[in-house]
Amino acid sequence: MKVAGLLLFAAVLIGSCNSGEPSSGNNEEVVSGPPNLPDTALFRLVQQQTFQYFWDGAEPVSGLARERFHTDDKYPQNDKSTVTSGGAGFGVMALLVGIERGFITRDQGRERLEKIVGFLEKADKFHGAWPHWWYGETGKVRPFSPNDNGADLVETSFMVQGLLCARQYFAEGNEAEKLLAARMDALWKAVEFDWFRNGKNVLYWHWSPDLGWKMNFAVHGYNECLIMYVLAASSPTHGVPAEVYHQGWAENGKIKDSSSYGGYKLGMHYQGNPPHGGPLFWAHYSYLGLDPRGLKDKYGNYEEETRNQALINYQWCVDNPKKYKGYGPNNWGLTASYSVDGYAAHAPDSSSDLGVISPTAALSSFPYTPEQSMAAMKHWYNSELKGKIWGQYGFYDAFSETANWFPPHYLAIDQGPAVVMMENHRTGLLWKLFMSSPEIKEGLKKLGFSSPWLGK
Template sequence: MKNNYKLYILLSFFLLSCGVKNNLEVTGTLTDDQLLDTVQYHSFQYFWDGAEPVSGAARERFHEDNIYPSSDSNIVATGAAGFGLMGIISGIDRKFVSRKKGVERLTKILVYLKNAERFHGAWPHWMVGETGKVKPFSKFDDGGDLVETSFVAQGLICVKQYFKNGNPEERELSALADELWKGIDFDWYRNGKNVLYWHWSPQNQWKMNFPVKGFNECLIMYVMGAASPTHGIDKIVYDEGWAMSGEIKSPRSYKDITLQFFHQGNAPNGGPLFWSHYSFLGLNPNGLKDAYGDYGLEAKNQALINYQWCVDNPLNHKGYGANSWGLTSSYSILGYAGHAPQKGKDLGVIAPTAAISSIVYTPEQSLAAMRHWYEKKKDKVWGKYGFYDAFSETANWYVPRYLGIDKGPEVVMIENYRSGLLWKLFMQDEDVQAGLKKLGFQSPYLKK
């Protein structure tokens, strides 16, 4: 039955991609494995069928209703491209695509990244698909983005490890991945201080002025910086920057679910849920501890608080509950917004990626939400690449649109839940191991 169902998924998407209406129906209720196959496969296709055609990398966005800002359809999003590298590895391992085709696509993407504009080794937030030139993200954000670049580095490490013992073509791909990530000059982005800065550009220098401190999605930037054997940072940069000389410790709780860390913006119940996703697609948080706290516990409890807030529904939004939850940064009724479990940040908008990508922390709650949306609301929230980015029952707002930065964690975290594949690849890397040890981390995955 399971093999037949996988054939159904492949055939149905083939028909869809050819413009043929899919009249096949699966009778009965999907098993959990079948549901995960379905969600993971269609989300993977965002990075395969839906990729920007010249670069092969992930688009910033895709709108099924064909409503785009005038110049967005060819824009590569650097962070989403990094997540896409990991998603394609998952697709190869799940046999969604052949290994040969996967290697060809990954090589295409990495050659594009090699030739794209870089700023002291860092890629910009957005790139033009056809040229690799920077597309300014905002008025002064027209240079290197070290956070988005670190998401790429996380993916490059996984590519390096997955193919390092393969055939000559695969070993060449592995070597290119290693070369690219080692070209990132993390030390430059200190700006001479013991903290890492998010942005730098030749035109505007440090004008964005964003030193990264406190818990958010950026832990991976410090880990990659410490791991770099070419342009690394010392532990003091982590201690004084990320950990705020110990002030990152900020214990509090919601319904007896505790948080240990200061969340950027003083979020009382945790920030947008992607903060517990993006850094941990390769970096395994389970058992990951340092002098300041337990990152696995923080990530899990942030997800549990997010879930419990939606169950409690203190603002009385329509449609919230145990089977429909998840607040994170996503499309929103009046544009992009950083939704979080607090008054003023909870706008009645559910983003499926929040619950789906939390499956490694909240498997029962995440599966319940996926099943409810797929079985009860599919006509409103599901399209070519799986669940749409966000919706609101309160506002009766449903738009058939996707964001690459939100689709990537769905593919990767489902895979980590099912097999731990990306966690295993990343955590076995010798540079990553050295970086974690340099920062004083403990982890069951660190070799003695």
């Protein structure tokens, strides 16, 4: 199955996926936490501990999220300085959650974001877009693959989604906060979305200063990249016309499709043709800020689509057709994550279900499946699994009871959505911030979307 970006990620991951020591932050009380907490206390503890990945665990020079962090000594980690634009964008949103929940103070959050913005202003960028990876100490691009050594518009869009939330959060604050918001606004407006059309009515994922369009990755839906098209249409400085969305992303209507599993229906054509909705991160990454509740266009109902994708994922694990150990109503969640053999896009189908549970899948689905997500979280924390899958930054990235595989490893792109979507379930914080952006409202209208936010 071709998941956007997955093959590129896997190619470098196997070669550079190593481990390192914990950060210097003293968080032992939160790590060890008592068993059988009330639901609200457990919810807060998991969210707070996962947040620490972006606070104590951040790369110290840039302030950005490390691409990955391992807490064992099985493999010597040689890439602790590698930071990620997309995962760090999720981290920007997580910092806002940290302020609101009292994990950090408002001034602490602002100061960290000032460091991040200062890095983004000086770090390598190409036509306003950032690469997938940088070296955190220098801001120089670290190639993601041999031909991917320049701009990554998808990962840039994940960062911009976070920056717009933070801009809105600080826009009416004190003078220091207003200045920070203005700097974020300038970064957003500098992204040349129109350049990434490559002269066509579609957006291209990559561009390199020495290899040009060699990656040749035109982005078509449905996958995790809806946010990129929404931002491109919304940009007040480098916007694209609506036909780029309709002809590129929606492929002149070919994006519409019909499938079902367990009584739950999907209405989109998922890239790679997975039979039951694909890996669950497709229901998360674009919707950390873009509120799917009541969101519709002529191609789909995104509230129903995201919820049903999560419910199908849950039901597949309950049915457990491949008879993996541990699967059930309190132990579910298939998405792209670490896997027993490298990295894989785990999904609810016979070829993509490898017996690996990724906690981020259920945790990030709290807005869609609150009861099912809570059951999984309670089981992981209160059962004998806790000693195998819980650490200083919350639940580890992935595990397999079938393979007796419990690596103490974390990935930014999986930690961030859990913090953010848990908060969206609780208060709608990031949805409120992102959807309050006037450019986003105009961009959604331009593309023919309807949403309760567009009347506000």
